[in-house]
Amino acid sequence: MAIGVLLKQVPDTTAKIGVSGGRVDESAVSKWSMSPYDEYALESALKLKESSGGDVVAITCGPARAGKMLTDAAAVGADTLMHVQIDGQDSIDSTQIQSVLVAALEKAGCEVVFCGKQAADTNGGSTGPGVAMLMGASCVSHVSEVSADAGGYTALRASSGGAERVHVSAPCVFAFDKGLEELRRPNVRGIMMAKKKVIETVSPEDLGVSMGESRVTVISHSPPPEKPPGQKFEGADSVATVVSKLRDEANVI
Amino acid sequence: MDVTVIADSTADGLTPVTAQLVGAAASIGGNTTVLCPGGVGAAEAASISSVSKVVSVEGDCFGTYEGGAWATALDSQATGDLVLAAASPRGRDIASSLAALRKIPVIQDATGLEAGLVVSRPIYSGKAMETSNVDGPCVITLRANAFDAAPDGGTADISTVNQTADMSLAVKEAIAKASERLDVTEADIIISGGRGMGEPSNFSHLNEIADMIGAAVGASRAAVDTWEEIPHSMQVGQTGKTVTPSLYIAVGISGAIQHLAGMKTSKYIVAINKDPDAPIFGVADYGIVATWEDALPALKTELAKL
Numbered sequence: 001m002a003i004g005v006l007l008k009q010v011p012d013t014t015a016k017i018g019v020s021g022g023r024v025d026e027s028a029v030s031k032w033s034m035s036p037y038d039e040y041a042l043e044s045a046l047k048l049k050e051s052s053g054g055d056v057v058a059i060t061c062g063p064a065r066a067g068k069m070l071t072d073a074a075a076v077g078a079d080t081l082m083h084v085q086i087d088g089q090d091s092i093d094s095t096q097i098q099s100v101l102v103a104a105l106e107k108a109g110c111e112v113v114f115c116g117k118q119a120a121d122t123n124g125g126s127t128g129p130g131v132a133m134l135m136g137a138s139c140v141s142h143v144s145e146v147s148a149d150a151g152g153y154t155a156l157r158a159s160s161g162g163a164e165r166v167h168v169s170a171p172c173v174f175a176f177d178k179g180l181e182e183l184r185r186p187n188v189r190g191i192m193m194a195k196k197k198v199i200e201t202v203s204p205e206d207l208g209v210s211m212g213e214s215r216v217t218v219i220s221h222s223p224p225p226e227k228p229p230g231q232k233f234e235g236a237d238s239v240a241t242v243v244s245k246l247r248d249e250a251n252v253i
Numbered sequence: 254m255d256v257t258v259i260a261d262s263t264a265d266g267l268t269p270v271t272a273q274l275v276g277a278a279a280s281i282g283g284n285t286t287v288l289c290p291g292g293v294g295a296a297e298a299a300s301i302s303s304v305s306k307v308v309s310v311e312g313d314c315f316g317t318y319e320g321g322a323w324a325t326a327l328d329s330q331a332t333g334d335l336v337l338a339a340a341s342p343r344g345r346d347i348a349s350s351l352a353a354l355r356k357i358p359v360i361q362d363a364t365g366l367e368a369g370l371v372v373s374r375p376i377y378s379g380k381a382m383e384t385s386n387v388d389g390p391c392v393i394t395l396r397a398n399a400f401d402a403a404p405d406g407g408t409a410d411i412s413t414v415n416q417t418a419d420m421s422l423a424v425k426e427a428i429a430k431a432s433e434r435l436d437v438t439e440a441d442i443i444i445s446g447g448r449g450m451g452e453p454s455n456f457s458h459l460n461e462i463a464d465m466i467g468a469a470v471g472a473s474r475a476a477v478d479t480w481e482e483i484p485h486s487m488q489v490g491q492t493g494k495t496v497t498p499s500l501y502i503a504v505g506i507s508g509a510i511q512h513l514a515g516m517k518t519s520k521y522i523v524a525i526n527k528d529p530d531a532p533i534f535g536v537a538d539y540g541i542v543a544t545w546e547d548a549l550p551a552l553k554t555e556l557a558k559l
């Protein structure tokens with residue numbers, strides 16, 4: 001059984017994002033990392049493999065630099081690496097990226113897919129449910145744990161009342177929240193093995209996908225709106241002042 | 254332009270975002286139909302001004318939450334070229350499923366919307382903004398509190414449609430929340446504690462204040478990771494929840510960039526921290542340099558006077 005994991009390389013959460021000429025300046029990003037929720041998706045896929053067998057196929061769609069992240073995934077145990085190489089990710093819309101990822105998952109024969117609930121760059125949350133819809137699969141979102149059970153899988157998902165254990169059968173997509181488990185770290189042997197691992201690099205055309213035109217055109221990127229500087233007070237005596245400002249200036253209490 | 258608004262609701266009725274979705278639709282001259290999944294809040298939706306029609310979509314599938322099934326059931330009624338939903342966990346899920354079903358783009362978490370469809374939204378966890386233009390039909394989710402709500406006073410007709418979809422998911426077990434406290438994503442005021450609270454039992458002070466002002470209690474990741482008693486559902490930030498309340502009070506939280514990513518766009522931010530150089534003061538409208546041991550009792554006293 002092939003277990004698909006969708007991984008996206010994003011600027012590290014600590015990296016500064018600069019804007020120049022109306023576009024985010026990617027060349028100034030100091031460090032690229034696997035998107036945080038994707039780390040939990042990968043961890044959970046590896047756990048599923050350990051308990052019920054299968055091959056973990058790590059798939060990314062992105063520019064050349066994203067290959068390194070696949071090697072990092074191999075270092076903790078991903079078996080097969082597939083890189084759909086494209087440039088200019090910010091100019092493709094949700095339908096385009098989803099059709100590429102679905103074609104990659106089909107090529108790898110994945111009926112069970114793990115992904116992040118939201119990527120740290122787009123902050124979208126569109127891909128998991130979208131990919132599921134296109135695959136004719138069920139999607140469980142905000143998942144923190146998945147295990148195999150009779151006839152399918154049990155996933156723990158957040159709900160308005162707390163949490164729920166839900167059952168689904170393949171094909172299915174699990175969009176991951178922060179998981180309950182500690183993330184594993186690569187050991188030296190894993191890192192050495194990963195360096196030798198071949199990354200299958202393909203283009204959307206190789207997968208038989210014609211990307212078409214994006215229906216969403218980015219006009220510009222800009223720095224976030226500046227907040228006026230705040231007021232700072234010393235000592236607990238100032239609490240009364242702040243409370244009256246919250247009532248009279250800000251009108252929030 | 255015909256706009257379909259998918260109402261955002263909990264078991265108790267509509268959330269305030271629904272009127273904001275209608276307000277945003279009205280601001281671009283939309284002719285608005287509101288869909289109420291499972292029929293929740295239909296009467297309430299009809300009383301929002303500038304709604305032309307309310308469709309209560311009722312079907313068995315609405316008994317259990319499954320984004321794909323809900324989107325499939327709503328599809329035939331979502332006749333507008335523009336479909337708006339809330340950027341809540343469910344709203345995003347339904348919006349993405351509906352967009353994929355129709356093979357049209359989805360744009361999440363918009364904070365600005367103009368006719369001709371120009372959409373702006375934060376990206377990279379609020380470290381930059383993106384403004385884009387959409388050509389053709391699309392689904393857009395809107396961030397809570399970013400748009401003015403349409404006022405009350407509507408008298409729209411309500412029609413009821415029976416429409417269900419195949420479910421592929423079954424709930425085996427519901428696990429109740431550790432406490433009956435308000436969730437941070439639903440609250441208009443949030444008071445959060447960090448590692449500076451020292452002990453998880455000290456969160457009782459935050460609970461007490463929260464009860465006085467109808468707030469939810471949140472936490473930093475360090476607090477959630479250090480103390481078992483503080484559940485992940487309380488975590489605010491990059492890998493926790495993104496919140497935009499009217500008031501966010503951060504107590505004993507340093508203000509790491511990943512925490513800021515989840516709360517920086519709150520309307521007003523108060524920080525209580527003993528370290529005058531804590532980065533949280535960089536985003537605070539009102540900063541109080543003090544220990545919580547000193548500041549929280551004073552805060553209780555002042556709030557009791559209101």
Ligand SMILES: Cc1cc2nc3c(=O)[nH]c(=O)nc-3n(C[C@H](O)[C@H](O)[C@H](O)COP(=O)(O)OP(=O)(O)OC[C@H]3O[C@@H](n4cnc5c(N)ncnc54)[C@H](O)[C@@H]3O)c2cc1C
Nearest residue numbers: 447448449473474475490491492493505507512527544545
């Ligand atoms: C990939 C990634 C994702 C992350 N996601 C998140 C996230 O979603 N949310 C999040 O919060 N963090 C997140 N973090 C962690 C983040 O980097 C910080 O470690 C965390 O926010 C620190 O929490 P804190 O402010 O409670 O603790 P600390 O940094 O330890 O700060 C404690 C603060 O309390 C103050 N203090 C101490 N005693 C008192 C007292 N008696 N009275 C008043 N003040 C006092 C101190 O001056 C200090 O500023 C993430 C990190 C990574 C790498």
Ligand SMILES: Nc1ncnc2c1ncn2[C@@H]1O[C@H](COP(=O)(O)O)[C@@H](O)[C@H]1O
Nearest residue numbers: 006007061115116118119124125126127
């Ligand atoms: N280009 C991509 N390559 C691989 N996985 C992706 C890509 N874009 C999104 N994903 C997956 O989908 C999740 C949600 O992304 P988004 O819809 O952009 O918020 C991410 O956390 C990834 O798991």
